[in-house]
Amino acid sequence: MKDNALLSAAEAYARPFYAEAHRAYHNTAHVEAMLGALAARGVLSPALALAVWGHDLIYDPRAGDNEARSAEVFGMWLAGQGAPAELVAQVQVLILATQHRALPATREEALLVDADLGILGAEPRAFAAYDAAIRQEYRHVPGPLYRIGRRKVLQGFLNRERIYTTPEFAGLEAQARANLAGAIAQL
Template identity: 70%
Template sequence: MTLLERAEAFARPFYAEPGRTYHTAQHIQAVLDALASRGVLTPTLALAVWGHDLIYDPRAGDNEARSAAVFGEWLAAQGADMDLIPEVRALILATRHTDPPSTRAGALLVDADLSILGADPATFAAYDRAIRQEYSFVPEKAYRMGRAQVLRSFLDRDRIYTAPEFAGLEAQAGANLRHVLRELE
């Protein structure tokens, strides 16, 4: 069994945890497909995809850091190359979406993770409903304000997608975000 196959086997139970409606194995497959369909999926990126949402607690603000730590420890226990572990950790941390990606691989992973924003309107609406379910514990008014702030942060960027392979999603992502922001605000 390859390292990537072992990573998938290790990660799948995390993505099947109760309470996840968007951050599931289906999301992981969509990110992998987004990279593969553009011809940019590498083994390192695939590992980072499997590790990037291992820990998902909508009440916490450190999910990516915890995911990077858990997955990095797992990679080390598997005897992964010592250069690979910090690279995968850095890629996972890039999915915090707080700073522009500093590497091409980071840009590809971040853009693939955000590719749902540029999906067709029906797929985007299903994503938006799934996120609301994951945050069902948040009162409606607070959710609307918080969600609008998060989505506006993407719309306020010069560009949502930084890798040229994902530039074609920009217009649809903008339309989707503007639409849902009108509903939220």
């Protein structure tokens, strides 16, 4: 299957997952924003596009293994489409990089992670909408517990030496730090 056909098939396969009712942020708009951010910077490759479509395929706010499950499910789907084993493995590794547990190991991983975190550096109104959507996805968590957990996540990004590791996204750094500090102060 050629790249364009595989990308079209991936989009058709993934869209129903991203349309699930419990998704307020991790939905098709998030995927499209990532694709747009990578394309606007001239770095969107077929592997990155596939990884973007697959990275939040499985999203359960109560689970801690969404990326691993997404990599597995999307990888099996890619293999079923006849994608080369190397591409399947590459996309799965890219998806796992969006766990944000370690610094990206490759430039491609860094670009994907930076695109995934692009919302942190958005203008304040868009960041506030993102923050509200995340709270909606975690509405099952009582307020005090949510504030503790959210503060820990946001502070973890703020504590990094650099939030964005690629030159293409470095311009978002100052706004991301301001947004994160503001959100933490409101918790």
